[in-house]
Amino acid sequence: MSIQRPKGTQDLLPGYIEKWQYLEEVIRKVCFEYGYEEIRTPVFESTELFKRGVGETTDIVNKEMYTFLDKGERSMTLRPEGTASVCRAYVENKLYGTQQPVKLYYVGPMFRYERPQTGRFRQFHQFGAEVLGADKPVVDAEVITLVWDLYQRLGLTGLEVHINSVGCPSCRPLHRESLQSFLDQRRTDLCRDCQDRFDRNPMRILDCKNPSCQTLTHGAPTTLDHLCEDCASHFTQLQELLEAAGVAYKVNSRLVRGLDYYRRTAFEVLVEEIGAQSAICGGGRYDGLVEEIGGPSTPGIGFAMGMERVLAAIEVQKKFPELKPAQFAMVIALGDKAQQRGFSILSELRKSGVPASIDLVGRSLKAQLKAADRVNAHYALILGQDELDRGRVVIRNLRLGEQSEVPVSEIVSVISDKYREGARV
RNA sequence: GUGGUUGUGGCGAAGUGGUUAACGCACCGGAUUGUGGCUCCGGCACUCGGGGGUUCAAGUCCCCUCAUCCACCCCA
Numbered sequence: 001m002s003i004q005r006p007k008g009t010q011d012l013l014p015g016y017i018e019k020w021q022y023l024e025e026v027i028r029k030v031c032f033e034y035g036y037e038e039i040r041t042p043v044f045e046s047t048e049l050f051k052r053g054v055g056e057t058t059d060i061v062n063k064e065m066y067t068f069l070d071k072g073e074r075s076m077t078l079r080p081e082g083t084a085s086v087c088r089a090y091v092e093n094k095l096y097g098t099q100q101p102v103k104l105y106y107v108g109p110m111f112r113y114e115r116p117q118t119g120r121f122r123q124f125h126q127f128g129a130e131v132l133g134a135d136k137p138v139v140d141a142e143v144i145t146l147v148w149d150l151y152q153r154l155g156l157t158g159l160e161v162h163i164n165s166v167g168c169p170s171c172r173p174l175h176r177e178s179l180q181s182f183l184d185q186r187r188t189d190l191c192r193d194c195q196d197r198f199d200r201n202p203m204r205i206l207d208c209k210n211p212s213c214q215t216l217t218h219g220a221p222t223t224l225d226h227l228c229e230d231c232a233s234h235f236t237q238l239q240e241l242l243e244a245a246g247v248a249y250k251v252n253s254r255l256v257r258g259l260d261y262y263r264r265t266a267f268e269v270l271v272e273e274i275g276a277q278s279a280i281c282g283g284g285r286y287d288g289l290v291e292e293i294g295g296p297s298t299p300g301i302g303f304a305m306g307m308e309r310v311l312a313a314i315e316v317q318k319k320f321p322e323l324k325p326a327q328f329a330m331v332i333a334l335g336d337k338a339q340q341r342g343f344s345i346l347s348e349l350r351k352s353g354v355p356a357s358i359d360l361v362g363r364s365l366k367a368q369l370k371a372a373d374r375v376n377a378h379y380a381l382i383l384g385q386d387e388l389d390r391g392r393v394v395i396r397n398l399r400l401g402e403q404s405e406v407p408v409s410e411i412v413s414v415i416s417d418k419y420r421e422g423a424r425v
Numbered sequence: 426g427u428g429g430u431u432g433u434g435g436c437g438a439a440g441u442g443g444u445u446a447a448c449g450c451a452c453c454g455g456a457u458u459g460u461g462g463c464u465c466c467g468g469c470a471c472u473c474g475g476g477g478g479u480u481c482a483a484g485u486c487c488c489c490u491c492a493u494c495c496a497c498c499c500c501a
Contacts (some may be wrong), residue, residue: 004492059499063426081501110501115426117495126501193498209498257500268501279501306501334459367454369461384459398461 008114008122018323019311023154024107027127030150031105034142036129039104041085043111047075052292053084055261057200064112078111082128083261083286083302084293090132091295100133107307118275119309127310128283130302132290137234140265140285140301141241147269147281147303148247154310155319156271159280162252163242163267164223165235166203168287171228176202178221186216207256222253231264238265261286265301274312281305328419329356330372334365334384342383345393345411352416372398379418381411 005011012020031038047067054061066078079085086104089095095102107127114120129146131139144161151159167175179202183190187198191210198205206217227235242249249267257266266284274280283303290298314320329349333342342358349356357375359368365382372380382394382403393411396403406414 007492064499112500114499115497116493117497120500124501128501276496277500282501304501309501332460364454365459366461371461373461380461382460386459394460396460401461403460 006122008116008120010121010123019314019320020307022320022323023307023311023314024127026153027105027107027150030146030153031129034103034146034149036103036105036146039086039089039106040108041082041089041106042079043109044076044078045085045088047077049084049088049293050077050080053087053261053289054081060112064114066111066113080112081110082106082108082126082304083130083289083300086128086130086302087132087290087293087295087300090298091290091293096133096290096296096298101139102132103129104132105129117277119277119306119312121308125307126304127307128302128304130300132300133298135285135287135299137237138241140234140238141245143283143301143303144238144242144249144267145245145247147283147305148245151269154314156310156313156317158271158273158317160270161247161249161267162255162270163238163249163265164252164255165227165231165238165264166256166262166266166284167223167227167231168263171226171231172203172223175221175223175226178226179203179205182220183216189216203256206254217254223256224251224253234264257282257284261289261292263287267303269305271309271313273316274309277306277309279306280309280313326376326378327355327357327372328377329354329379329381329415330368330375330377331356331358332365332368332372332380332382333358334382338383338385338388341388341408342381345381345383345408348412349415352412354416354419356415369396369398379415381415383408 028038047065050065051061056062060080065080068076070076086106090102105128108125109123110126111123113122116122129143131143144163148161166172180198183198183202183205187195189212190198190205191208191213194205194208194210194213197208203223205213206220206222208214208217224235239249239251252268255266255268257268262284264285264287267282268279269281270278271280272278281303283301285299285301287299288297289300290296331342331346331349333339339358346356346358357377359371363371365384369380377398380394380396380398382396387393387405387408391408392405393408394403394405395411395414
């Protein structure tokens with residue numbers, strides 16, 4: 001058997017790539033309007049960055065990273081997410097020395113070694129945004145609003161925006177303690193994973209999907225019950241701002257995101273209809289991350305959106321606009337002499353910005369018209385020996401099935417005029 | 426890492442052990458000689474994912490393997 005693409009990767013072919021281009025276009029537009037600028041960082045980084053930035057206890061670092069040694073024996077890793085890289089770039093390029101906050105976004109491939117399934121790939125794509133250097137609740141609100149706004153523009157419905165506050169280093173220990181004492185006597189009834197989590201990261205038990213863990217944690221103290229004054233007011237203000245912006249959110253006190261760095265605000269956007277992997281966006285505040293990576297103490301918040309999943313949602317909800325690429329004109333030349341003339345006409349058309357093509361494989365007139373039809377061309381410019389002798393070109397309107405003749409010298413201006421008029425028929 | 430699903434021509438899809446492996450779509454060509462989208466006709470598979478086995482005989486049964494898809498874990 002011939003070589004095939006690696007498991008969990010995909011070839012994005014013409015016919016579908018237009019949908020990606022459309023999504024990227026909307027993303028860039030929204031980001032521009034919100035004043036976010038693009039950043040591009042390497043697709044691989046020192047392994048250490050992700051160990052520190054994502055967290056040693058996470059599944060991503062423990063079992064999902066594409067790690068390799070380069071020829072200089074340095075351990076490198078294909079980026080599993082974007083936030084760590086953006087923070088690294090912020091520190092390395094001393095963006096903390098510029099006007100704060102810094103508002104950035106990125107679009108690109110991420111890599112995670114996992115078993116593929118619906119909405120999950122080994123190479124997938126994320127759109128993400130990060131705001132570094134601002135800690136007020138408005139920032140959180142703006143970021144969530146951006147996400148919401150983007151989904152609105154894409155026409156998506158039935159979305160659920162879940163928000164929560166996981167507290168900060170000063171209030172989280174209190175929650176941890178009270179949660180542990182709540183669960184202590186039923187500890188052995190928890191699933192195996194949660195028994196591990198009990199000491200390591202008990203908060204995650206709240207988020208466990210195992211039904212028995214869910215009943216056991218029913219009525220358990222949540223982080224919201226233990227927020228310190230600052231965190232509580234931050235969360236309240238966030239909600240007020242989201243209401244002001246018209247974002248339909250739900251407080252979900254069991255929402256605990258997987259990455260270690262989250263602080264205070266955590267949020268997630270879910271859609272049904274796209275399979276078991278229903279989260280199309282996840283994010284939160286990470287005020288300690290930049291420092292963890294060796295930079296100055298800097299607050300930060302951001303999110304990552306799975307583009308494949310967003311596209312799947314747009315697809316099932318049938319919200320893609322008409323995306324039909326069309327060649328405006330097809331030059332149909334018969335014979336070598338006509339081909340030369342036709343080729344020169346074609347090149348003039350292209351110079352004036354008209355999308356146009358010519359037969360490249362020596363097809364018959366009939367076959368060329370068929371081909372013109374297939375690329376949705378508006379006009380066929382027919383040039384044979386006959387026309388050549390008389391210095392004229394046949395213009396056939398393929399939509400109407402009507403045709404007329406025009407002198408060769410005028411053909412380019414006639415067609416480009418029609419193109420500019422945006423001729424629909 | 427665990428569980429299940431599927432694997433026939435470019436795509437979709439028949440085929441319930443036995444001569445030349447249906448059909449649809451797509452593609453290419455043609456229907457009195459230079460005009461498309463409809464219709465009609467014709468062309469287009471020597472590994473039925475790969476390997477091994479059972480049998481007189483296997484796409485059809487068994488084993489192994491690879492790939493795929495779906496689900497769990499976790500995540501976007």
